[in-house]
Structure formats: C-alpha cells, structure tokens
Amino acid sequence: MRDATHALVVIDVQNDFCPGGALAVPGGDEIIPGINALMEAFQCIVLTQDWHPAGHSSFASQHKGQDPYSVVEFPYGPQVLWPDHCVQGSSGAAFHPGLTTDPAQIILRKGFRREIDSYSAFFENDHSTPTGLEGALRTRGVTHLTMVGLATDFCVNFSALDAARLGFAVEVDMKLCRAINLDGSLASAIEGMKRADITL
Numbered sequence: 001m002r003d004a005t006h007a008l009v010v011i012d013v014q015n016d017f018c019p020g021g022a023l024a025v026p027g028g029d030e031i032i033p034g035i036n037a038l039m040e041a042f043q044c045i046v047l048t049q050d051w052h053p054a055g056h057s058s059f060a061s062q063h064k065g066q067d068p069y070s071v072v073e074f075p076y077g078p079q080v081l082w083p084d085h086c087v088q089g090s091s092g093a094a095f096h097p098g099l100t101t102d103p104a105q106i107i108l109r110k111g112f113r114r115e116i117d118s119y120s121a122f123f124e125n126d127h128s129t130p131t132g133l134e135g136a137l138r139t140r141g142v143t144h145l146t147m148v149g150l151a152t153d154f155c156v157n158f159s160a161l162d163a164a165r166l167g168f169a170v171e172v173d174m175k176l177c178r179a180i181n182l183d184g185s186l187a188s189a190i191e192g193m194k195r196a197d198i199t200l
C-alpha cells in the first residue's frame, strides 16, 4: 500500500474513449483490469471524466466545413476538432462499466465550459483556468501522483505535464494508458513528458 501522500489519477476511462465509442482509442478497454488492480495499492484515488455540454466548441460539428481531427485556431491556440463525444449525461460520457469506481474519493469533471476544451485535469486548454484538483490534492497532503488512462497523448499527457509543473512528482504507467496518435502525437508526448522529468 502506498502512503497517503501518493494518489492514483485515472484519466477519462469512459465509454466514448473505448472501442465502440464516439472517439474510440484503440485498445482503450484493455487497460481496465490492470487499473482496477492498481487501485488496491492506493488510499487516494481520483477519477476524471471528460464532460462536455452538447454543442461544445471542440466538436467538429460546430465548425462549418471542418472535419473531425482537423486543427483550427482558438483564442488560446491551436485546437484539434473532435467527433461529438462525452456529452454530459450520455452513455458515452459514463465510466466504462468494467472500471471500479467505488474506491474513488474525488471525481473530477472537466471540459464543461462551452468555449474552452480541457485536456488536463488541472487546467483548461487556456492553461490558466484551474479545475480545482491541485487544491484538492494539496490540502490532503498529496505530493506524488501515478497517472493512467486515456488518452496517453492528450488528456494523460497534459495532466502529467501540468502536475509536474505544479511541483508534484509524477509517474505515468504507460502499460495502463492507450493513445489516439494523431500525426506523431504519441512520440511528441513521450518526449515532452521525459523532458519534464516525468517517470514513464
């Protein structure tokens, strides 16, 4: 058992990111048994949930003439446009039924502001609007994070980089993550996480 300073952060293990979902990550469901087993070693478990209003600005359907996976300029920088996914209250937004959720102490929803996407569990994509997770962890005395989930190159990557920048010691268990991999995004995520002294 890890001590109380060490939390497990499980990123976006939701139906829409698993095979059959709206933004399916290849092999996304394969990691679930291993994540459930790893939970037994942690006293503090955080689950995150991508949680968009219908018509969210990150959906390609909201941008005339744009296909999913194209990149457009948003006020805060380049933004990938996604298929509609993880709409609040939909079955796609629910946690995968195989994921153990009872031991979670914190369930953090993100991406609920229409105009800003939120890959990271700590800050929205403008890199300045906080989600509140930093305070929740710090006030519990958490200093070390192990991260797993979906997708390696988007929400796991941005969460890990923000956590490291905030001063947490961060480890990403790559066996328990799966990637979308758009245009080399997995390779650049790995490189960026290594540069940030994240243990992979």
Ligand code: VGL
Residues within 6 Å of the ligand: 012, 017, 050, 082, 119, 150, 151, 152, 153, 154, 155, 156
């Ligand atoms: C994610 C794309 C859009 C993720 C969320 O969980 O990695 N990716 N929304």
Ligand code: ZN
Residues within 6 Å of the ligand: 050, 052, 058, 082, 085, 086, 111
């Ligand atoms: Zn999303």
